[in-house]
Amino acid sequence: MRDQLLGGRYRLVRQLGEGGTGQAWEAQDTTLGRPVAVKVISLLVGGGSRGNEARARFLREARITAQLQHPNIVTIHDLGEADIGDDKAPFLVMELIRGEGLDALLRRGTVPLPDTARWGAQISTRWPPRTTWESCTGTSSRPTSSSLPRAW
Numbered sequence: 001m002r003d004q005l006l007g008g009r010y011r012l013v014r015q016l017g018e019g020g021t022g023q024a025w026e027a028q029d030t031t032l033g034r035p036v037a038v039k040v041i042s043l044l045v046g047g048g049s050r051g052n053e054a055r056a057r058f059l060r061e062a063r064i065t066a067q068l069q070h071p072n073i074v075t076i077h078d079l080g081e082a083d084i085g086d087d088k089a090p091f092l093v094m095e096l097i098r099g100e101g102l103d104a105l106l107r108r109g110t111v112p113l114p115d116t117a118r119w120g121a122q123i124s125t126r127w128p129p130r131t132t133w134e135s136c137t138g139t140s141s142r143p144t145s146s147s148l149p150r151a152w
Contacts, residue, residue: 001025001040006091007080010038022089026096029077036077037096042089055090062092072122 001023004012009031016024022042029036041058059079066076078093105111 004082005030006038006040006082007078007093010036010078010091010093012038027093029093035096037074037094039092039094040082040084040089041091042084058090062090 001012002014006012006027009029010027011030012025012027013035014026016026016037018024022040025038025040027036027038028034041055062076062079065073066079069075074097075095076092077095080091080093081088082091
């Protein structure tokens with residue numbers, strides 16, 4: 001997928017990681033000339049009712065997450081679908097945050113308690129209170145894995 005242009009705008013530069021649902025890429029926004037992160041959800045390629053339901057849920061959660069503004073939530077820039085062979089795969093464009101992953105940090109050894117406490121406080125304040133969430137989205141269901149805390 002390297003060098004592929006998604007949405008006529010985002011050129012994939014290098015793969016950052018891969019998980020159960022797809023791949024994360026560093027990309028170049030060719031319109032604004034800035035680096036971005038792109039998550040391609042290849043698990044949702046294909047059809048069938050389960051695939052269509054999962055795609056609709058992913059797109060809905062991405063739209064909800066894009067409405068959130070918080071220092072510990074990455075900013076969502078765009079959402080689209082890429083042609084992957086004969087199918088389409090949803091992709092999410094986010095701000096690119098450079099830094100060391102939590103997995104690499106943990107491989108080096110124990111994390112000092114003050115750092116752990118600070119991260120825990122950041123994670124626990126990640127979502128707005130339920131009443132604020134419901135008034136903003138009209139629903140009580142919150143996004144699951146679309147948002148990652150900046151601390152990681």
